[in-house]
Amino acid sequence: MTTRIAAIAVLTAFLFGLVVATFSELRVFLPALLLGAVVTVKISIFSALLFCSMAFIAGIGRLSKVTPVRWACVLYIEVFRGTSLLVILFWFFFVLPEFGIVLSPTAAAVFGVGLNFGAYGAEVVRGAVAAVPKGQREAGIALNLSKFKYMTRIIIPQAIPVTIPGLSNLTIELIKATALVSAVTLVDITFASVQQNQIHYRTLDIFLVTLMIYYCIAQFVRFGGGMLEDHMTRHLAKRR
Amino acid sequence: MDWKWDFTFEVVLPRLWEAAGVTAYATFVSFLLALVGGLVLMLLKTSRNRAVSFLAGEVIEFIRATPLLVQIFFLFFVLPEFGITLPPLATGILAIAIYNSALTAEVYRAGLQAVPLGQWEAATALNLSSFHTFRRIIIPQSLPPIVPALGNYLVAIFKETPLLSFVAVGEIMHASKLIGSEYYRFTEAVTVAGIFFLVLSLVSAAGVRVVENYVKRRILH
Numbered sequence: 001m002t003t004r005i006a007a008i009a010v011l012t013a014f015l016f017g018l019v020v021a022t023f024s025e026l027r028v029f030l031p032a033l034l035l036g037a038v039v040t041v042k043i044s045i046f047s048a049l050l051f052c053s054m055a056f057i058a059g060i061g062r063l064s065k066v067t068p069v070r071w072a073c074v075l076y077i078e079v080f081r082g083t084s085l086l087v088i089l090f091w092f093f094f095v096l097p098e099f100g101i102v103l104s105p106t107a108a109a110v111f112g113v114g115l116n117f118g119a120y121g122a123e124v125v126r127g128a129v130a131a132v133p134k135g136q137r138e139a140g141i142a143l144n145l146s147k148f149k150y151m152t153r154i155i156i157p158q159a160i161p162v163t164i165p166g167l168s169n170l171t172i173e174l175i176k177a178t179a180l181v182s183a184v185t186l187v188d189i190t191f192a193s194v195q196q197n198q199i200h201y202r203t204l205d206i207f208l209v210t211l212m213i214y215y216c217i218a219q220f221v222r223f224g225g226g227m228l229e230d231h232m233t234r235h236l237a238k239r240r
Numbered sequence: 241m242d243w244k245w246d247f248t249f250e251v252v253l254p255r256l257w258e259a260a261g262v263t264a265y266a267t268f269v270s271f272l273l274a275l276v277g278g279l280v281l282m283l284l285k286t287s288r289n290r291a292v293s294f295l296a297g298e299v300i301e302f303i304r305a306t307p308l309l310v311q312i313f314f315l316f317f318v319l320p321e322f323g324i325t326l327p328p329l330a331t332g333i334l335a336i337a338i339y340n341s342a343l344t345a346e347v348y349r350a351g352l353q354a355v356p357l358g359q360w361e362a363a364t365a366l367n368l369s370s371f372h373t374f375r376r377i378i379i380p381q382s383l384p385p386i387v388p389a390l391g392n393y394l395v396a397i398f399k400e401t402p403l404l405s406f407v408a409v410g411e412i413m414h415a416s417k418l419i420g421s422e423y424y425r426f427t428e429a430v431t432v433a434g435i436f437f438l439v440l441s442l443v444s445a446a447g448v449r450v451v452e453n454y455v456k457r458r459i460l461h
Contacts (some may be wrong), residue, residue: 046283048385074307078442079438081441082437082438082439082441082442082445083434083437083438083441084399084400084401084402084407084413084434084437085400085435086403086413087402087413087434088434089432089434090413090417090426090430090433091430091431091434092414094420094426094427094430095427095430095431098242098427112322139291176305176306176307177307177308178307179308179309179310180403182311190307190309190313191308193310193313196265197313198319203317203318203321204318204321207310207313207314207317207318210308210310210432211302211310211311211314214305214306214307214310215302215306217304218305221304
């Protein structure tokens with residue numbers, strides 16, 4: 001499976017390079033698109049970090065025995081899963097200043113995207129923690145481990161490999177969702193392509209290149225997720 | 241912070257209420273189109289012809305790996321170059337429908353694959369026609385996993401409709417942006433839009449759960 005994905009990733013990158021080299025008149029708008037791609041990748045990396053940490057915090061907090069902690073996590077998950085990302089971005093950028101919190105466009109984008117996807121990721125983490133066999137929990141009690149040690153040494157290490165496929169899928173969704181950050185005045189690749197389209201009117205080329213760049217980024221994440229999963233489950237018996 | 245209740249009730253709510261109709265229309269029409277489109281893509285992907293199934297698989301992959309917003313722009317700017325001029329709402333609905341067709345295709349495929357192979361063999365052994373095999377054996381058993389997943393996509397489509405505001409479709413987000421720039425007050429409009437989405441998606445998520453339970457009880461027992 002991973003070899004196939006690797007093949008597709010390499011092939012698309014190669015074809016993409018070939019297209020760029022052949023139709024050299026792409027040079028007119030390509031630099032602007034690539035500058036936008038840098039912004040997209042930057043926002044993606046920061047919000048992916050926030051997304052992963054929020055997923056674990058809220059996913060594990062949701063299973064907490066302390067009622068206020070559990071309620072806070074459920075509230076966070078339901079609010080951010082229930083509203084549309086675009087609305088959240090707008091709200092962070094235009095409404096939070098009313099409450100005295102002024103975020104830069106980058107910060108609003110990272111917090112909006114990261115918190116929104118963290119709520120989806122929390123469900124993935126919750127499922128993974130619940131999938132750890134019950135005997136592990138009983139063994140932890142039998143060994144008289146403290147609650148903290150039991151979580152960090154027994155449960156979470158076993159839950160992490162299970163979360164990888166779900167979280168890497170969500171990371172691809174997250175990268176796609178960063179297309180919305182132009183709503184908070186950032187010039188990402190999507191907005192750059194709209195701008196270039198207004199300047200050059202080479203609609204088909206510009207948007208095809210944009211779609212290809214997103215596709216390549218997504219394939220790399222998929223490939224990386226597959227490798228990470230193989231690496232983390234290398235000591236486990238393969239199911240197939 | 242200054243929240244103005246009279247502004248909320250006199251300006252924001254009536255205009256968002258008008259726009260809510262457009263949101264609902266876009267949601268349901270693109271959901272119905274995605275249901276049909278997903279079925280077509282799924283049939284193409286499971287086709288016996290290797291070339292067709294490979295091509296369909298890669299098309300699904302490509303649609304899933306690129307952002308909906310770029311696809312909306314793509315259709316919005318590229319279709320007129322081929323002489324197809326559609327109003328923004330139709331273009332947006334088409335884009336959302338195509339994007340979600342790729343997702344629902346996987347749902348249908350997973351649902352059909354969840355039916356054990358023995359069921360197909362039993363149908364063959366009983367000499368059922370292929371129509372009866374599907375109507376009586378396969379489809380009833382594949383519905384329980386398919387229905388909740390499709391319901392989730394209905395909620396997801398509902399939350400994707402704000403993207404249409406980028407191509408000036410007068411749905412809720414567009415209305416609240418317009419109110420914001422006309423009165424230079426974003427607070428009320430954007431907050432009300434957020435609450436609208438939150439409440440409706442919680443309600444529809446609960447609705448999906450009810451339908452899911454109904455399907456499970458009705459078909460499996």
